[in-house]
Amino acid sequence: MKFLYDLFPLLLFFAAFKFYDIYVATAVAIAASFVQVGLFWIKHRRFETMHVVTLAVIAVFGGMTLLLHDDTFIKWKPTLVYWILSTILLASQWFGSKTAIERMMSSQIALPSTVWKRLNLSWGIFFAVLGAVNIYVAFYYALDLDEETRRNIWVNFKVFGLLGITLVFVFAQAFFMAKHIQDKPGPGETPPNRTTD
Known part of the structure; x- marks a missing residue:
């Protein structure tokens, strides 16, 4: 259910x-992103990073798309969201006691x-690559085709291509994690050794 909730602005x-x-x-x-963030706050009394980043980027770049009647800005939106998330993840790799994923x-x-x-x-690099792939499809793929056809290709790729690639990556990461899962300690138990692989 949360998966669909996260996706409903994209589906709309x-x-x-x-x-x-x-x-x-x-x-x-x-509008859907504002509703998404608002409903999440009402239910959980907190914000989710992904929702807030997406809302901020789409509010600014979507707003510029509408104001200037230029879809260039909305085409940059997925890339900016992915690159912001990539920056957060990669920065946490070297700063702080725990990584963002942990x-x-x-x-x-x-x-x-x-x-x-x-x-x-791996997630930091993955998001950086997805951002670059979005730029390629949005601005450089099939330049011999007319603008409307290229816009349709980008929207389909944004909805199905990026989502499909992400789902495949999630399953690969889940398989990787399954090989390394440790038993969580109960109350009063010593946690497992976190420095070993």
């Missing part, structure tokens, strides 16, 4: 694009510290 963007155009879709995505997931799963660092690094 796609539906609005198919029925109307990129500008209506952008407005719908901005801070998010260590309450549910126990892994050696070296594994947390590998996971964190």
